[in-house]
Amino acid sequence: MAPATATASASGGSAVHDSADALEQGTSTQLRRRYTGGQTGELADDGIVRSRAGKQEPAPPSVEEAFADLPVPSWREQLTVRAFVVGSLLAVVFNVILMKIDLTTGINPSLNVCASLLSYFLVRVWTKAIEGMGLLRQPFTRQENTMIQTCVVSAYGITFTGGFSSYLFGMSGTIANKATEANDAQNIKEPHLGWMIGFMFLVSFVGLFALVPLRKVMIVDYKLTYPSGTATAYLINGFHAPHGSERAKKQVRTLGKYFSLSFLWAFFQWFYTAGDHCGFGSFPTLGLEAYKNRFFFDFSPTYIGVGMICPYIVNVSLLLGGIISWGVMWPLISTKKGSWYPETLPDNSLHGLQGYRVFITVAVILGDGLYNILKVLGRMIEAFVSRYRNRNTNTLPVSHDGTPVTTTETESFDDKRRLELFVKDQIPKTVAFGGYVVLAAITIGCLPLIIPQLKWYHILAAYILAPALAFCNAYGCGLTNWSFASAYGKLAIFSFGAWAGASHGGVLVGLAACGVMMSIVGTAADLMQDFKTGYLTLASPRSMFISQVIGTAMGCVIAPCVFWLFYKSFDIGASNSAYPAPYTIMYRNMAIMGVDGLSLPKHCLTLCYIFFAASFAINLIKDLMPKKVAKFIPIPMAVAIPFYVGAYFTIDMFLGCVILFIWEWKNKAEADSLGPAVASGFMCGDGLWALPEAVLSLANVKPPICMKFLSRSVNAKVDSFLAKE
Secondary structure, three states: OOOOOOOOOOOHHHOOOHHHHHHHHHHHHHHHHHHHHOOOEEEOOOOOEEEOOOOEEOOOOOHHHHOOOOOOOOHHHHOOHHHHHHHHHHHHHHHHHHHHHHHHOOOOOOOHHHHHHHHHHHHHHHHHHHHHOOOOOOOOOHHHHHHHHHHHHHHHHHHHHOOOOOHHHHOOHHHHOOOOOOOOHHHOOOOOHHHHHHHHHHHOOHHHHHOHHHHHHHHHHOOOOOHHHHHHHHHHHHHHOHHHHHHHHHHHHHHHHHHHHHHHHHHHHHOOEOOOOOOHHHOOOOOHHHHHOOOOOOOOHHHHHHHHHOOHHHHHHHHHHHHHHHHHHHHHHHOOEOOOEOOOOOOOOOOOHHHHHHHHHHHHHHHHHHHHHHHHHHHHHHHHHHHHHOOOOOEOOOOOOOOOOOOEOOOOHHHHHHHHHHOOOOOOHHHHHHHHHHHHHHHHHHHHHHOOOOOHHHHHHHHHHHHHHHHHHHHHHHHHOOOOHHHHHHHHHHHHHHHHOHHHOHHHHHHHHHHHHHHHHHHHHHHHHHHHHHHHHOOOHHHHHHHHHHHHHHHHHHHHHHHHHHHHHOOOOOOOOOOOOHHHHHHHHHHHHHHHOOOOOOOHHHHHHHHHHHHHHHHHHHHHOOHHHHOOOOOHHHHHHHHHHOOHHHHHHHHHHHHHHHHHHHOHHHHHHHHHHHHHHHHHHHHHOHHHHHHHHHOOOOOOOEOOOOOHHHHHHHHHHHHHO
């Protein structure tokens, strides 16, 4: 999730958005179950398979013994030219895919599996071609595969931490003009490619240095699970194991097949989109009245693929949220027009129906975020207390779900081998501490030149607080796989915005401080996820760190360029456009509320209180209930996502999970093996079409046909009008 995120957010922590905070845990848990424990149980890091009944079963065959005859490349040999060539290519692909998803719905699924599959496929093609000419010098190893995956994930993670669908674009005049408050010049910063790239470089690297000295403590001493990192590692190990090559080839063939179908389908649909609300994406599948309330199937392979990756409860929660909001709440509130809010207000006014949509969604997001921050802090305290009590015994402090484990640990061959190589290539502490201080100083000096409203002492305060928050986020992510970068970002919005004040550009200060904080705490969690993957694939921590730095640098250029391409090609931010960027208005209004409050429509504040409390309470009930009951309770964050956007994508995602359910029912082993490949193909093919579509738009090449759907009465009027002509 990153999450969703995600899944989805990330490694998994990189797929983190407001929605990915809710999606990521379930997504990566599902992936980890597929690639580690199978149907009978789950593999913990102590080498013991624990069945769902809680019984211990014999440990599976050693992973590292299967690779014992293969030499481990040095850290320099793991950093190959082909790895970074493939990484840069995939970084462009995944930035386009995630930018499209993010600007459409705000969902940010975890694409670690996609990155691993595609990197394996591309390098295999590369090495086979060179091997056929007798020029292959270095075989493709799992360590190199890990480098590529790390590079790609760090690059596309900038799509989220860069705030292109949240705080960064929320600074623009396009979003500011949706509200009557704080839309003066000192609270607006229009997007421009130059300053966006500079902003990314200034804020995106500091988090890489924040927790490097604690990598052994987090992964070896505390044995934090980092489920997304673990799932990715088992997938990569499976690709490169002698017995796993046939399965990997089948997965790659499946991915290629569905990638081609998805891309061709997107290309075919383009011909019918010559005007607004034209084409298959506006097909009133459930009727015209449902279409007006954003209930329709839009024939998007991307969201079908996302639905196949996300757990069933996430998809059900999303659909339930669409039904509650667009099926019940908004139609009922719209009948109060003239009573609860003036009839003369336009549809996009925050003092009218749009205000209910935005602020009720914000209330659910804040309620869910507050609960989960408190939950993770509680888990951390519990884990530390457990570790202190067991300091004289050789026990595991936490399991994959964050609960204390009392089983005595026996160090296996895998553990010894991994520990030996994990501590071999140390990253000097002077590099970590010095890098953090130097980069922080550069940011403090340069960032106010880009955003003058943000003063040097604001940034200094953020960087003093950031390491502690980064540790909390990385530790909590290791326990629960939830990265709360966006939650810490919201705290920065309120605190720094209020500190600056309304008369000193507080809205812009809050949004910029959100970016600084999100970048640090999000990147720190991502790095630990990647270190966990490297630990399980015997990749050198030094090469992993270098790959992360190079990938981040790629993302700082690629992500703004991809956003700029979308920005110049499409009407981003408009409520009725293909790319409404729904979270931008929410982030901006949080900043306005943090500075000087906001006038809301009648009863809106009461409804916000109710939904905030309900979000908090549902999360609490979900955790207190037995797991067999809790798994059927909806996730509040996922329920809230369609409140503003609409229900159309939830139908696509629900269809995706129905396809997977039927597939698992008929052949679970095949679905577990090939399901992620099919989902990856759907997302990559359809998502990648956005790139040529944007180029065609910039070249002023228009689709030739508009396929639009009319009611019978409107069609009769059109026929009559045309007959007169």
